[in-house]
Amino acid sequence: MWSRLCLFSRSTPWYCLSAGLFTTGQSKQEAKVNEVMPNSSKAKMYLQDISSDLSHSQLIKNASSTTVDAASMLLSQSAVAIIAVYDSYTKSINDLVELLKLHAECLGDESAEDDLWQVIIQARVEVDEKVKAVQELTGLLNTSRKVLENAAEVAYLAGCEYSAITANEKLHTTHVLVENARLSSQKMESELAQAQQHDIEDVMNLEDSKNKENSKDQEG
Structure with missing residues (x-):
């Protein structure tokens, strides 16, 4: 079973990722997730599904x-x-x-x-x-x-x-x-x-x- 990941962001209330599906208003091909780092800085992670573009x-x-x-x-x-x-x-x-x-x-x-x-x-x-x-x-x-x-x-x-x-x-x-x-x-x-x-x-x-x-x- 896929675990559910929820991250809080100031710009939007919640980002939820479950079973590989993005439930925000973002496109299926790219999702931006704000991640809190140990040094309190925020890094952006981009997830992209390219399987539909290339075989x-x-x-x-x-x-x-x-x-x-x-x-x-x-x-x-x-x-x-x-x-x-x-x-x-x-x-x-x-x-x-x-x-x-x-x-x-x-x-x-x-x-x-x-x-x-x-x-x-x-x-x-x-x-x-x-x-x-x-x-x-x-x-x-x-x-x-x-x-x-x-x-x-x-x-x-x-x-x-x-x-x-x-x-x-x-x-x-x-x-x-x-x-x-x-x-x-x-x-x-x-x-x-x-x-x-x-x-x-x-x-x-x-x-x-x-x-x-x-x-x-x-x-x-």
Whole structure:
């Protein structure tokens, strides 16, 4: 059973709403209800019955199209964010690679090595932070992609084929752009691994040279 709602208003004696019917002199399509808020201010609420204007099929199409637009915007912003982080991550790795190359040139100069190694440590911290950011945004991107995929399916079932096609195009475009950014960072990761390996080898070779010299001095 529908509850009866009665609100007092200064302009008219009573407004009564029962079983979804407006009993005031207002139209069936719109009713204005004065509502007392906690801060004593009054807000106006408009109730509108639009089922007589549009069919349920058209309403569903409109809603599905709006949902696709919102989901598409969410995916776009998620993709832009992760691409920006990938680009920053790639740059940080490149900076670290250059520092490792410079470190090889400083081997033997303990003072320069120590100063440079502090910079390398800080660069590695920044790289690790970018990795965490990529991981977090990857989860958001994957969820946003699923949201748009579901919205596209609903749009297709609702007969809104254009929205479904648009959603699929956005899914493909964002995938390509994000994948390109990921591959660029992956390429730099390979270069970093090589630079680290070379740095380790250079340090070991320097140590071997020192040990050999010490051995010769002891023998002499």
